[in-house]
Amino acid sequence: MFISMDGTSELGGNEMRWVLITRYLVALALASGVAAQQSPALARPLDQIHVIKGVGCGCCTAWVEYLREEGFEVTEEEMLPADLIQQKIAQGIPADMVSCHTARAGDFVIEGHVPAKDIRRLLSEEPDVIGISVPGMPYGSPGMGPEAEREAYDVIVIGDDGSTEIYGTYPAGS
Incomplete structure (x- = not known):
């Protein structure tokens, strides 16, 4: 032709x-x-994250609302504490990295009150890791009180072998 x-x-x-x-x-x-x-x-579609939280946990609900305000599309599910702990173990979260809620974003585990910018960084870099965590419940982290009054905390990356290293640092508020 x-x-x-x-x-x-x-x-x-x-x-x-x-x-x-x-x-x-x-x-x-x-x-x-x-x-x-x-x-x-x-x-890619709107950032999506699935949060598994303890029944009636107020700080978990506050973190979910924070994520929505940051533009994430959030689904959530409540579990009894024993079931939530089993989820954390099944997803490879070391005991010293545990917080009150566990989430999945893409192929990654997000444990605790992790800031949105660190979740987006993880999703864009796509490192070969299990996920990231803010261990414990530091005051002033997202969902845990005013940022201006926060205590210093780190965001920790959890390697596939359970190793950990600092992924981000947040100094104490002034």
């Missing part, structure tokens, strides 16, 4: 329309792929 530069061809009218429509759709698909690579918002 021959199509000249001026768009004329040996094809009939309907055949030529289909050729042009096909070219248009291919160009549109290629352009969409380029846009998705250049814009993280187009490359």
